[in-house]
Every structure is written in structure tokens, then in C-alpha cells.
Amino acid sequence: MIRQKLITQTDFLARPVNELLTGTQNKVLLVIAGHIAARHAASNLLAPLLGANTQIAVKKRGDVSLDEVEEVYAGLDPNNLDRIITIGGGSVIDLAKCLLNKLLLQDQSRPQFIAVPTTAGSGSEATCFAVYYDKKVKYSLDKPSLLPDIAILDHGFLQSLSADQIAISGIDAMAHAVESYWNINATDESKEICQKVISTILTALPAAIESADRLEFLSSLSEASYQAGKAINITRTTGGHALSYYLSGEYGISHGQAVAIFLPVLFMYNAGANPDNCNHPGGPKAVHDSIDELNSIFNCSTADESCKFLQSFIRRIGLAATLHELSLNDEGLIERIVKNVNFQRFNNNPVMFNESALISLCKNLIA
Structure with a gap:
């Protein structure tokens, strides 16, 4: 090793x-x-x-x-x-x-x-x-x-990074930390890392984009990105990444932007964990506990609030939060995205793959 x-x-x-x-x-x-x-x-x-x-x-x-x-x-x-x-x-x-x-x-x-x-x-x-x-x-x-x-x-x-490069990179690190946190492979070590990473990015990412004197914030983002990498090296990623690859492969959407679109969707999707759809070894309670802990980090009370918070945060750093904002309005696009999901990554998700549920959520949240 x-x-x-x-x-x-x-x-x-x-x-x-x-x-x-x-x-x-x-x-x-x-x-x-x-x-x-x-x-x-x-x-x-x-x-x-x-x-x-x-x-x-x-x-x-x-x-x-x-x-x-x-x-x-x-x-x-x-x-x-x-x-x-x-x-x-x-x-x-x-x-x-x-x-x-x-x-x-x-x-x-x-x-x-x-x-x-x-x-x-x-x-x-x-x-x-x-x-x-x-x-x-x-x-x-x-x-x-x-x-x-x-x-x-x-x-x-x-x-030398542009504001767009900082945003795209930083939201990818945020997604790594969130997806690692609710991951079926999460450990106490990985979750502790992710709590610190998310808190750092929430402060440092907007500041690095908006502040004229940004080196301190960029340094914090660099170290948070490294730590988020350590976390996903333990757990791997989950549903948000699994859905994002089709946008990158077919439409050339940058990885961070594509992941950002689906992160709020997976918040709502995973909040619906129950005994029939749960993929987590700790059962639905472990999933709900992770969602509640993430809600707390985001200073939110429910998954719905966290979903809206994340979309607002994504827009604040200058990225699109919906497919419409990316000018992607192709008929049947959401169905194609879900049908082309990457199961190597989705298999780490705490809620099992459900095509119709994902299509419905995507249409409600990101169309």
C-alpha cells in the first residue's frame, strides 16, 4: 500500500x-x-x-x-x-x-x-x-x-484561475464531500473529513470568487479539495456523479457544472430512504441521520431546504442550477440522462436506483 x-x-x-x-x-x-x-x-x-x-x-x-x-x-x-x-x-x-x-x-x-x-x-x-x-x-x-x-x-x-474555473472546481469538491458523507462506504474518518471540507467550501468558495484579495481563500479551497479527494478515495462517489457523466460525454458540459446540476436532486432522492429502497448497510436510519447532519451543516432543517440552499449557492458562484439555465431543453433529455446512468458509481448510493423516481425528481427540480 x-x-x-x-x-x-x-x-x-x-x-x-x-x-x-x-x-x-x-x-x-x-x-x-x-x-x-x-x-x-x-x-x-x-x-x-x-x-x-x-x-x-x-x-x-x-x-x-x-x-x-x-x-x-x-x-x-x-x-x-x-x-x-x-x-x-x-x-x-x-x-x-x-x-x-x-x-x-x-x-x-x-x-x-x-x-x-x-x-x-x-x-x-x-x-x-x-x-x-x-x-x-x-x-x-x-x-x-x-x-x-x-x-x-x-x-x-x-x-491565475478565472472565477468560472474556481466555481467549477470548488463545487466538484463540495459534491465529493457530500456524496462521500451519505455513501454506503462512509466511515467515521471519511465523515469527519467531509464535515470540515463542506464548512470550508461554504465560506471560502464564494469569497475566492468575490474577493479581490483571494489567495487565503484559494489556499483553503486547495486543502479542502485534497481532503475531499482523501474522503472519496475511501468511499468513491454516488448518484450525483453517476448522472453527470452523460452531460459531459454528450454535451461537453464541464464535470463540475454537470455534477452541480444533480447534487440537489440526490439530496431529495436520498432523503426518501425506506426499508424497500435502502442500499445502506446501516438501514434507512443511517441515511436519514446523514441527511440530517448535512442539513445542519447547511443550516437547514429539511432536505427540501437543503436542496433549495444548494441551488441558491450554485447560482451565487455563477453556475447553472438547472438544465434550462444551461440552454439544454432537448425533448427526452432527462430520460436519456437517467437511462445512461453510470452504475459503477450509483451502486454506492444509499438509495437504490429507481428510474421513474429519478426522472420525476429531475423534471421537478432541474428541467
Whole structure:
């Protein structure tokens, strides 16, 4: 089992001597976001990493696709890598994980794996799983070997994020914490983590968007995102994520925005836990207790109030809370979303899948 090391330091890459990231004798694969590569071209940001044996893979925009993984891997020399360093958002880190997985499937020895997130939302630097799409269908890798050995939270990267990027990332971390909290795999440890994460995001996310002096709030979001990643590494995600993938795959809706749409829906859906539909090992009482505890965190009395609170919060940070607000009014869209649910994730939900109930709720809440 990998015991991950966490380092938190602003402008970590700018250190003149960095024993973790430098070493021209090491054979290194650097997987980076396109905008980070562009910054390097202007400022030599990555100079400490670029030894003679460094290969660079630049992530294209958007979600990871199987075609992209195959194309990037085909252009690499994967033999005897000493280290994989990935710098970017969740999709960049997921690309690095997919490349690492292919490397291990080829019976190569596992290199040291270092992840440096440049957004505050996916928590991918703290998880052992990755998402990719093949022909618009979402798939997941889930292997202990994909957990980075070292996660570096360099808050300096966050200062260049737009308000929209902050919102999309931050609401994804919120969804991770909420879905982990009511998850059938939740533990006392994961729930304690999630309580702190949700409280932090409720304050720090709007402040990071609205405040001119936002570094302190961005730092809090970065650490909350990492902790939410640790929580879903224990539990995995649930129904909100399971429903979101169709919007991302078919319509190109960003992951955080898609998840935001369904989070309030699942609040109402899971509040209806009963002996006939409950999937939680603790029974309906455990589900209702979790919903009540989340209501309390949101300073609400009922699931209906929490649902409305979440939709208001989503709009406050500049995101759409309904399909109509995304200008998605296609006939039969809700039915297609529900029929294409990802059961790998929905199976972790405390209330079992019920197609007609979900369609009805979606039409009432997010049409």
C-alpha cells in the first residue's frame, strides 16, 4: 500500500534547489496542462524539471479520452522511467494515471509518481482512480498503484484561475464531500473529513470568487479539495456523479457544472430512504441521520431546504442550477440522462436506483 506524502508550499517549483523534482540523471515523464506549458515558454517555469532525459506530454483540453491516452503513450519511450511528474487539473492528473496504468500493464517497474494540482476541486492528487471516455462513454480505473506517492499543493498556481474555473472546481469538491458523507462506504474518518471540507467550501468558495484579495481563500479551497479527494478515495462517489457523466460525454458540459446540476436532486432522492429502497448497510436510519447532519451543516432543517440552499449557492458562484439555465431543453433529455446512468458509481448510493423516481425528481427540480 502506498503511503502518500503531502507537501504544501506556495511557489514550490521556483525553489532553486528541489531534490524532489530535479535530477538530470533521472528518466522523467512530465505530464502537464497546455496553459502550464505556455507559461513555461514565457518564463522558464519548468526549467528545474527539464533534464536531458525528460519527456513531456502536454494534455489537450477537455476530458481524457482513450484515443488521447493511446496517442500519447505511442509517442513515449516508456522503458525504465524513474519518475512521473504531473502538473495540472484533474484531467491532466488522470491522463498521467492512465499512462502509468499502461506502463504497468506492459510489465514496466513502477516509477515514483508526483502530482501537482493547479486547480482546487478534483482531488485527483489524493485518489487511486482516474476517469476517461471512450466514444463518449465514461470508464474508470481504480487501482492502488495509481495513488501518487507525493502530492504537492502549490497555491501559487491557483491565482491565475478565472472565477468560472474556481466555481467549477470548488463545487466538484463540495459534491465529493457530500456524496462521500451519505455513501454506503462512509466511515467515521471519511465523515469527519467531509464535515470540515463542506464548512470550508461554504465560506471560502464564494469569497475566492468575490474577493479581490483571494489567495487565503484559494489556499483553503486547495486543502479542502485534497481532503475531499482523501474522503472519496475511501468511499468513491454516488448518484450525483453517476448522472453527470452523460452531460459531459454528450454535451461537453464541464464535470463540475454537470455534477452541480444533480447534487440537489440526490439530496431529495436520498432523503426518501425506506426499508424497500435502502442500499445502506446501516438501514434507512443511517441515511436519514446523514441527511440530517448535512442539513445542519447547511443550516437547514429539511432536505427540501437543503436542496433549495444548494441551488441558491450554485447560482451565487455563477453556475447553472438547472438544465434550462444551461440552454439544454432537448425533448427526452432527462430520460436519456437517467437511462445512461453510470452504475459503477450509483451502486454506492444509499438509495437504490429507481428510474421513474429519478426522472420525476429531475423534471421537478432541474428541467
